[in-house]
Amino acid sequence: MNTQRYRDRRVYVTGGSSGIGLSAARQFFRLGADVLIFARSPEMLQRVAGEIDHHRVSQDQRISWRVMDVSIREQVNAEVLEAVGEFGIPDIVINSAGQSYSQYFEQTTPEIFDSLIQTNLYGTWNVLSSLVPFMKTSGGHIVTVSSIAGLLGVFGYSAYGASKFAVVGLSQSLRDELLPYGIRVSVLCPPDTDTPMLERENLTKPPETTALSAGAGIMSPNDVARAMITGMEKGRFIILPGFEAKGIHLLYRLVPGLVEKIIQYQIARAQKGS
Numbered sequence: 001m002n003t004q005r006y007r008d009r010r011v012y013v014t015g016g017s018s019g020i021g022l023s024a025a026r027q028f029f030r031l032g033a034d035v036l037i038f039a040r041s042p043e044m045l046q047r048v049a050g051e052i053d054h055h056r057v058s059q060d061q062r063i064s065w066r067v068m069d070v071s072i073r074e075q076v077n078a079e080v081l082e083a084v085g086e087f088g089i090p091d092i093v094i095n096s097a098g099q100s101y102s103q104y105f106e107q108t109t110p111e112i113f114d115s116l117i118q119t120n121l122y123g124t125w126n127v128l129s130s131l132v133p134f135m136k137t138s139g140g141h142i143v144t145v146s147s148i149a150g151l152l153g154v155f156g157y158s159a160y161g162a163s164k165f166a167v168v169g170l171s172q173s174l175r176d177e178l179l180p181y182g183i184r185v186s187v188l189c190p191p192d193t194d195t196p197m198l199e200r201e202n203l204t205k206p207p208e209t210t211a212l213s214a215g216a217g218i219m220s221p222n223d224v225a226r227a228m229i230t231g232m233e234k235g236r237f238i239i240l241p242g243f244e245a246k247g248i249h250l251l252y253r254l255v256p257g258l259v260e261k262i263i264q265y266q267i268a269r270a271q272k273g274s
């Protein structure tokens, strides 16, 4: 591992206190970057920043944290302004802050829908609309975090899928708009990943969704973060970690009718079993 590969590069990670964001923050730090993590809980941020610090590869490297709720635009604007002043304009931004929910459509309340859209879509919009004007002066790489459920509508993810499809559309527009400024955009679309979010999601997940998810495998957050960094370095727009996720996406693009039939068969089988 080249521990100086990201030396003097500044990396901002929203949702950096847990799961995929935490793994990404830790891996960039181990590759020599200065890392600033954001989330809502100061206790978690402080704890994980201390843990990340154990991975330092140079004396002058910085790991820092800030409390920020990505869904509150005014707070994001204020925090980003202060962060840029203190830490510097980021070279890399990972938008991992997010929330999930899996349930039948009719049991998904409007409040839950609002909350997912506020965090996943508005959250991404808020962070990027605050940071892009700064990044246009120096270039960089933005990664948004969607999901396999942002590329293929999945039973039980009506609210989550809607928020994550929107993130893909936003990212695709930004990719072309920001290219002239030397800012690359990638969208990470992981399959199920073993994080606290998945644990919470499993509490309400319909059996049909569980049956479908089984086909896409489950990854560790470290493997997802590693795949993300490799995908960024290869200049990929859509980054699909894992063999199963890549296979499903490719098959869906080539033979969507066949994939839909297989999905409907799996749903019917799960419904017979329940």
Ligand SMILES: NC(=O)c1ccc[n+]([C@@H]2O[C@H](COP(=O)([O-])OP(=O)(O)OC[C@H]3O[C@@H](n4cnc5c(N)ncnc54)[C@H](OP(=O)(O)O)[C@@H]3O)[C@@H](O)[C@H]2O)c1
Pocket (backbone or CB within 6 Å): 014, 015, 016, 017, 018, 019, 020, 021, 038, 039, 040, 041, 044, 068, 069, 070, 071, 095, 096, 097, 098, 099, 100, 119, 123, 145, 146, 147, 148, 189, 190, 191, 192, 193, 194, 195, 196, 197, 198, 221
């Ligand atoms: N795990 C999966 O199976 C999976 C699969 C595909 C995609 N993803 C996506 O990957 C991303 C990370 O998920 P994860 O599994 O790593 O989840 P996680 O372990 O629950 O971590 C979520 C992180 O986001 C922060 N966060 C949540 N709401 C926030 C808000 N409003 N403002 C600021 N920070 C907020 C959390 O900290 P606080 O609560 O302290 O704010 C935490 O740091 C999400 O966008 C998720 O949709 C996950």
